[in-house]
Amino acid sequence: MPEYSWPPMEKRRVLGKATKRLDGAMKSTGRAKYASDFTQKDLLFGALVTSPHAHARVTSVDTSDAEKVPGVTAVRVIASPGTELMWAGQEVASVAANTEEAAKDATRKVKVQYEVLPHLVREDDLSKAGARAKSAGEQVKGDPDKAFQEADATVEGRYGIPVITHCCLEPHGNVIEWKGDHINFYPSTQNVSGVGGDLSNSLKIPAANIHVNMQYIGGGFGSKFATDLWGLEAARLSKASGGRPVKLFLDRATELMIAGNRPSGFANIKVAGKKDGTITAWQSESWSTGGIGGGGSPPIPYVFDIPNQRKNHTAVATNCGGVRAWRAPNHQQACYLTNTALEDLAAKLNLDPLEVFDKNLGMTARAEVYRAQLKKGAELIDWQKLWHPRGQSSSGPVKRGLGLAISTWGGGGHNSQCRTNIHPDGTVEVELCSQDLGTGTRTVITMVAAETLGLPLGAITLKIGDSALPPSGPSGGSTTVGGVSSSTRKSTVNALDKLFEAVASSMGAPADQLEAVDGRIQVKGNSAKSLTWKAACQKLGVNKISEMGENNQRHPGGLNSSGVG
Amino acid sequence: MSSKNDPGAPKKPRNGFSRRGFIRGVGISTGALGSGLLETAAHAAPAGNLAGPGAVPVTLKINGKPHNLNIEPRVTLIDALRNRLDYTGAKKVCDRATCGACTVIMDGKVVYSCTVLAIEAQGKDIQTIEGISQNGKLHPVSVAFVNHDAQQCGYCTPGFVMATKGFLDKHPNPTLEEAEKGLGGNLCRCGTYVGMKKAVLEAAKEMKGGRNA
Numbered sequence: 001m002p003e004y005s006w007p008p009m010e011k012r013r014v015l016g017k018a019t020k021r022l023d024g025a026m027k028s029t030g031r032a033k034y035a036s037d038f039t040q041k042d043l044l045f046g047a048l049v050t051s052p053h054a055h056a057r058v059t060s061v062d063t064s065d066a067e068k069v070p071g072v073t074a075v076r077v078i079a080s081p082g083t084e085l086m087w088a089g090q091e092v093a094s095v096a097a098n099t100e101e102a103a104k105d106a107t108r109k110v111k112v113q114y115e116v117l118p119h120l121v122r123e124d125d126l127s128k129a130g131a132r133a134k135s136a137g138e139q140v141k142g143d144p145d146k147a148f149q150e151a152d153a154t155v156e157g158r159y160g161i162p163v164i165t166h167c168c169l170e171p172h173g174n175v176i177e178w179k180g181d182h183i184n185f186y187p188s189t190q191n192v193s194g195v196g197g198d199l200s201n202s203l204k205i206p207a208a209n210i211h212v213n214m215q216y217i218g219g220g221f222g223s224k225f226a227t228d229l230w231g232l233e234a235a236r237l238s239k240a241s242g243g244r245p246v247k248l249f250l251d252r253a254t255e256l257m258i259a260g261n262r263p264s265g266f267a268n269i270k271v272a273g274k275k276d277g278t279i280t281a282w283q284s285e286s287w288s289t290g291g292i293g294g295g296g297s298p299p300i301p302y303v304f305d306i307p308n309q310r311k312n313h314t315a316v317a318t319n320c321g322g323v324r325a326w327r328a329p330n331h332q333q334a335c336y337l338t339n340t341a342l343e344d345l346a347a348k349l350n351l352d353p354l355e356v357f358d359k360n361l362g363m364t365a366r367a368e369v370y371r372a373q374l375k376k377g378a379e380l381i382d383w384q385k386l387w388h389p390r391g392q393s394s395s396g397p398v399k400r401g402l403g404l405a406i407s408t409w410g411g412g413g414h415n416s417q418c419r420t421n422i423h424p425d426g427t428v429e430v431e432l433c434s435q436d437l438g439t440g441t442r443t444v445i446t447m448v449a450a451e452t453l454g455l456p457l458g459a460i461t462l463k464i465g466d467s468a469l470p471p472s473g474p475s476g477g478s479t480t481v482g483g484v485s486s487s488t489r490k491s492t493v494n495a496l497d498k499l500f501e502a503v504a505s506s507m508g509a510p511a512d513q514l515e516a517v518d519g520r521i522q523v524k525g526n527s528a529k530s531l532t533w534k535a536a537c538q539k540l541g542v543n544k545i546s547e548m549g550e551n552n553q554r555h556p557g558g559l560n561s562s563g564v565g
Numbered sequence: 566m567s568s569k570n571d572p573g574a575p576k577k578p579r580n581g582f583s584r585r586g587f588i589r590g591v592g593i594s595t596g597a598l599g600s601g602l603l604e605t606a607a608h609a610a611p612a613g614n615l616a617g618p619g620a621v622p623v624t625l626k627i628n629g630k631p632h633n634l635n636i637e638p639r640v641t642l643i644d645a646l647r648n649r650l651d652y653t654g655a656k657k658v659c660d661r662a663t664c665g666a667c668t669v670i671m672d673g674k675v676v677y678s679c680t681v682l683a684i685e686a687q688g689k690d691i692q693t694i695e696g697i698s699q700n701g702k703l704h705p706v707s708v709a710f711v712n713h714d715a716q717q718c719g720y721c722t723p724g725f726v727m728a729t730k731g732f733l734d735k736h737p738n739p740t741l742e743e744a745e746k747g748l749g750g751n752l753c754r755c756g757t758y759v760g761m762k763k764a765v766l767e768a769a770k771e772m773k774g775g776r777n778a
Contacts, residue, residue, distance in 0.1 A: 024711035025703060027719030028726055030654025030694035037653035045648075100648055101637060169658045169666055169720040169754055218656070218720025219754055252659050438718030438755055 002493050007451065013518075014451040022443045022457065023216075023436065032216045035186045036249050038175040044073055044241055046234050046248030047103040049093035049110045050257070051085040054319035055119035058083045058092065058112060066095060066109040071102035074240035075110065078233065084117070086292045087319045089257025091229050096237035096246050123289040123316040124160065124266060133287065134294065135314045142308035147281035151272030154281075155344045158268050159337050163289065166260025166324060170218020173249030174231050178203075178239040183210045187231060188249075190220040191474035193433040196467050198227045203235055212467035220437050222325035223260035225474055262326035263288045263295035265333025269341040271306075273349060277356040279342065279363070282306040287314040288333065290323025298334035303370075303406055304342070304363045325476065328409045339405035347390050353404055354378055354387070370406050377404070413482025413551050414473030420449065420488075420495035422545040426534035428453060430492070431463045434472040434484050444481050445488050452492035454516030455533060470548065483551045491549025498545040503536045616684060623684050627652060628696025638684045642676075643667045645683035646693065654694035654723040665751030668724040668731075669693050675731035677750075694723040697730060705771035706730050709764035717755035725751050725761060733769050741766065 009016070026032040063075040074096045079085060085092070093110045097103040120132050148154060174187035183205065189195045192214050200207035217224070234248035250259055267286035273279045282301045289295045294315030301309065326332070346353035358374055361367040378384065387402045394400075418432040430449045436442045442462055449460045463469055473483050499521065500511035507514065509523045522530030531539075617638035625632045625645060634649050643660075646652040646669070655678055658666035662680040669678045670692040697704040706729045709715070716722040725748065732747040733739070739747060744765045753761070 020711055021714055021716070023719075024714070024716065025707065027716050027722045028707040028710035029698050029703060030723035030726075032719055033653065034656075034720065036656070037647070039648070039651050039653065100644060101640065167754060169656065169664065169718070169752075171658070217718060219718040221754070252661070438716070 002490075002497055004490050004493050006489070012451060013454075014447045014457065019443055019447060019457070021440055022446055022462075027216075034170055034216045034218050035174055035188045035214055036170055036218070036247075038186050038245075038247060040245055042244045043175070044096045044098060044237070044244050044246045045100040045103040046094060046096045046230075046237050046246045047100075047107045048091050048230060048233070048248075048250070048254065049095070049107045049112065050254055051079075051088055051090045051092055051114070053085065053114055053116050053119070054088045054121050055117040056085050056114040057117060058085065059115050060111075060113040061093060062111040063093065065111065066093075066106040069097065069102055069106040069109055071098035072106045073097060073242075073244070074237045075106065076233065076236060076240065078229070085114075087258070087321050088121075089254055089321055091233065091258075094230075094233040094237055094248075096241050096244075119319040120316075121318050121320055123264060123287065123318055124162065126266070126287050126314065126316070129287075129314075129316045132317045133314045134317070135312055136297065138310060138312045140310050142281075144281050144283055144308040144310040147308035148270070148272050148283070151280055152275045153345065153348045154270060154272040155341070155348045156268070156270045157341060157344055158266070159340050160266030161264060161333060161336055163264045163320065164262045164326070165256045166221060166223040166262070166326065167256070168219030168221060168223060168260075171250045171252065171255045172224060172228060172230065172259040173247070174227075174234055175245055175247045176231065176234045176238055177243060177245040178235045179243035181205055181209050183235060184245070185210055185212045185231075185235075187212065187214055187227070188217050188220075188224055189214060190217070190222075190224045190435060190437060190476055192435045192465050192467060193471040194474055195225075195227055199231065199235065202227065202232050210467070213465060214435060215465045217435060217437055220475070221260075222327055222329065222476060225325075225476065228259075258321040260324040260326070261291050261321045263290035263323055263330070263333065265296075265298045265330075265337055267300065267337045269300075269337065271301075271341050271345045273345050273356070275349065277346070277349060277351050277359040279304065279306050279345065279356070279360045281308040282311070283309070284311045284337075285314070286311070286337065287316055289316040289318045289320065291320040292317050293323055295323050296330040296333070298330045298337060300334045300338050302331070302334035302338035303365075303408055304338065304360055305365075306363060328407075328477070331407060331409060335405055335407045339403075343403055350389070352387060354383055357404065357406065364406075365408070373406070374404070409478060411478040411482065413486050413553070414479035415553055416472040416483035416487035416551045417470035418445075418472070418484070418487035418491035418549045419470050420491040420545075420547050420549070422495050422499055422537060422540070424537055424540040424542060424544065426459075426537040427461065428455065428459060429461045429463060430488060431469045432472045432484060432487060433467055433469040434464045434480065435475055436464060437475050437480075439475070439480065441475070441480055441484060445484050448485050448488040449492045452489060452516070453496055453533075454518055454520070456519070459519075459533075486551035487549045489549065490551070491547055494547035494549055495545050498547060499536060499540075502545075503531060503539045506539060507531065621684070624687055625650075625683060625691060626689065627691045628693060629690075634683070636683060638682065640683045642669070642678040642681040642683045642686050642691070645686075646678060652693050652695055655727075656720055656724065658720070663752070664721070664724075665728055666721050666724040668727040668751065670727055670731045670734075673731075673734065675728055675750075692727075694727055697727075704730065706733070706764070706768040709768040709771065710761070712767060713760040713764040715757050715760035715764040717753075717757055721751060721753045721755075725753065729761075729765050729768060733765070733772055737769060737773055739765070739769060744769075 079092045095106040177184040196210040196212045234246045238246040270283040272281040297313045343353045346356040421429040500514040504511040520530045521536040620635045623634045656666040658664045660679045662677045667678040672689045
């Protein structure tokens with residue numbers, strides 16, 4: 001197997017060096033074209049009619065006036081009479097028109113009659129949730145009763161954070177063109193490789209006939225993986241309008257109702273400890289909602305695996321838009337609930353919470369990592385000097401204090417395939433259907449390729465964001481850099497090995513004794529015996545090298561992507 | 566860098582220049598920001614000159630170039646720029662004068678183009694992000710945003726760049742605090758404010774003395 005491992009630190013020329021974002025100038029000059037920037041002469045604008053009621057049944061939909069609005073090309077009913085709508089903002093009808101103004105006018109002309117039904121939209125008071133609340137059942141670990149009895153101090157409190165809605169600056173939406181049995185799809189998505197399959201399943205057209213392209217995305221944060229109903233509707237509107245492209249992006253108000261609902265997290269928590277700061281027992285009754293589906297279950301107690309626990313979580317179904325992932329789903333809620341309660345315990349014990357956290361790190365999966373982080377954080381914050389016990393702040397209404405929390409997340413590397421082409425004229429293409437959410441993915445991939453091939457960053461032509469390229473995973477859960485770095489490294493190593501084979505005889509050395517350094521191919525450690533990159537590539541004759549590399553989570557062999565990001 | 570080194574610069578941004586504070590104070594009645602423009606706009610109102618509801622000819626002077634459009638009077642400047650022309654640098658995000666992604670400069674003033682009617686922008690010099698980098702040479706603000714990685718997804722960036730340019734044109738020697746206030750009308754969700762603060766101060770240095778302005 002080829003040698004894929006990363007070069008030793010002291011030999012790295014590109015990795016680990018501060019590098020300016022390669023698409024920085026495209027963005028800061030406004031030249032970067034996002035899906036929402038798509039313009040074309042025959043472009044139509046799509047718009048949605050949405051439910052003003054949190055819970056209602058559609059009794060009638062009359063689109064006749066809407067169809068008469070000048071410039072309207074299609075009006076579609078999504079929720080036909082009899083449909084039960086479960087949240088405000090749920091899609092009822094859609095329209096396409098020549099101008100955005102006409103599309104909006106037409107939505108106002110769609111006459112919908114509703115039978116309004118009882119609703120629940122708030123879950124902060126669990127006692128009012130009634131049958132909408134579903135308990136997961138009590139979980140007990142150790143002997144919480146005994147531990148609470150023997151504790152030196154116990155605190156009880158109610159903690160909670162409400163639903164937070166996503167607000168990516170670029171709204172959810174897409175431009176889509178459905179002509180005959182082919183679709184051109186320009187979405188704002190975190191999953192360029194996968195979103196076409198999603199569309200294909202829903203519209204029953206061959207996935208091979210769907211071409212997806214996205215070069216820039218104005219934020220996703222976990223909320224932009226699926227095609228979504230508005231994506232499908234835009235496609236149907238395009239088809240109904242003779243295949244003209246339809247741009248359908250949610251307006252901000254709709255965006256807030258239906259495009260991203262991070263579950264809430266509430267809990268009545270009781271936590272106990274010993275005088276020396278040892279945490280001994282945890283009890284929690286937690287509840288949350290993520291809309292009508294119920295919502296997530298925050299993993300509490302978070303990070304600290306407290307030996308004695310009694311807990312129960314209740315999911316509340318509210319008449320609100322559906323749940324969406326939000327950067328480390330469920331972790332923020334769990335982090336907030338747990339760490340706040342633990343700080344309250346420290347206060348009750350009259351101890352510095354930094355000491356209490358440090359004392360209990362044995363209950364975490366990475367005690368030494370957290371210890372080092374807490375030490376560094378305290379140093380940077382000047383904790384010893386600035387922290388003070390509660391109630392000892394200045395007089396007046398404004399109080400200042402310091403708090404702390406620790407967290408965890410998995411990360412890793414997603415599945416990714418990459419292709420590297422080395423052309424006889426020396427040009428290099430690196431191709432993979434990843435996306436750059438603004439996290440620097442383009443820059444990272446190019447850095448890995450440049451490092452491997454011994455070339456400057458500018459010598460690499462990178463192609464991403466197009467479904468015709470080798471598939472790469474969705475960008476979620478901090479897995480992209482791990483995935484694309486590994487696939488790019490393998491692909492570029494494989495391609496370089498082919499180049500070594502092609503030039504070995506003329507250099508009078510076996511292929512495995514060659515290396516790529518500073519734009520040259522040379523005999524290892526001997527810069528006197530070398531060819532320029534271009535001269536080496538000319539030896540290919542007329543045929544390019546095209547080699548794949550894969551990061552496969554099921555077969556990770558050959559390269560560990562940790563330490564790249 | 567401090568304002569006291571520059572006797573010409575006001576000690577505080579003019580009128581305590583804070584667009585967010587301004588909006589809080591008087592309510593959102595116009596996309597024109599800062600009292601100076603409000604006065605100008607009031608004087609320039611085309612009294613008795615009713616137009617619409619159908620499409621009317623509208624000429625917009627964008628980056629020095631006239632564009633003739635036939636649009637309804639209700640069309641906003643952002644929609645004219647993005648939907649009728651191909652100036653897509655300014656972004657339509659909140660469409661209600663709260664986020665700044667649609668920021669352009671009109672007659673030297675920083676405005677939210679989502680709350681200016683295109684018909685009202687006639688006869689004014691409209692500067693968009695497409696117009697500030699000339700002959701392949703990036704504007705110092707754009708350069709500074711790259712140098713300090715003052716951007717991630719980049720969707721708020723054109724608005725921030727224009728707001729920064731408009732601010733620095735009027736306040737060439739801002740303190741960090743003044744820059745924070747001056748750009749208070751723009752939002753970034755990726756959280757690139759730390760880089761932006763450095764970028765604004767670097768751009769101020771580069772632009773000083775009218776160079777590249």
